[in-house]
Amino acid sequence: MSSQPHYTAYHPKWYRRPVSVWWWLERWPYTKFVLRELTSLPVGYFALLTLWQVRALVEGEAAYNRFLTRLESPAFVMLNIICFAGVLFHAFTWFHLTPKAMVVRIFGKRLPDAFIIFLNYVGWIGLSAVIVLIWMRA
Amino acid sequence: MPKSLTPLLWFLFSAGGTVAALLFPIHFLVAGIAVPLGWLEAPSYQSVLDLAGHPLTRLYLFVLICLPLFHAAHRFRYTLYDGLKIKHLTILIVTVCYGTALVGTMAAAYFLLGRL
Secondary structure, three states: OOOOOOOOOOOOOOOOOOOOOOHHHOOHHHHHHHHHHHOHHHHHHHHHHHHHHHHHHHHOHHHHHHHHHHHOOHHHHHHHHHHHHHHHHHHHHHHHHHHHHOOOEEOOEEOOHHHHHHHHHHHHHHHHHHHHHHHHHO | OOHHHHHHHHHHHHHHHHHHHHHHHHHHHHHHHHOOOOOOOOOOHHHHHHHHHOHHHHHHHHHHHHHHHHHHHHHHHHHHHHHHOOHHHHHHHHHHHHHHHHHHHHHHHHHHHHHO
16 A cells, blocks of 8 residues: 555635625725835835935035925925825824734733823824924934 | 844834824925925025934934834734735845844934035
8 A cells, every 4th residue: 555645636716706806995994004005105205205315415405405406396385295194094003903912911911902092192293293393403 | 034033123113102102293294295385495505414423313313214114114014914914025025024124224324424
């Protein structure tokens, strides 16, 4: 008797309901998930925009002013408003995800999710205020 | 993708996600919308240069650029896997996503440490 495993050449394919490419538009939680994942594009875009600004700064005053003028074009303003909304969506969803990803215990007691979310918002507002203050003094 | 890199990539994802969540909205609002629309006056070139010349600002800008780049690369990689079901293109996807982040990081290091 052979101990070799033995495979059939043909494997039946189970029936699967075809799923539309737009499956994520059927329910809001799905839509929210896909939009949340797609915030990677605006986040990456703003990181590159900042890099571009640093480059313009290094190249000299003329290059820096060209950069500022370019951002004033309607196309850039539109793109920036859309991407800003995406970055904001990333921030909100991220603040609400942290208690799920990171459980904080103090004296063996788990900190309530709402408290961690609250701390995120406090940190966010505080840091934003500091950045605006430094920017105003420049 | 070597398995040993996975923890590092997830670390960069979460660190970059936190940096982007806490710091990007205000920077984006000021530099990307308020200044171009004229709601706020842009600071003079010299004062921006002075501010950016400080070592702490350089470090800050470096972190501000490169961590979110890796966050976005990692997240977009999985969007391509799950959303478009193109897992067989792994090598191409990984190269394009992390490659962009890596080139951006090197460029940031070059401008912030070498040229500024």
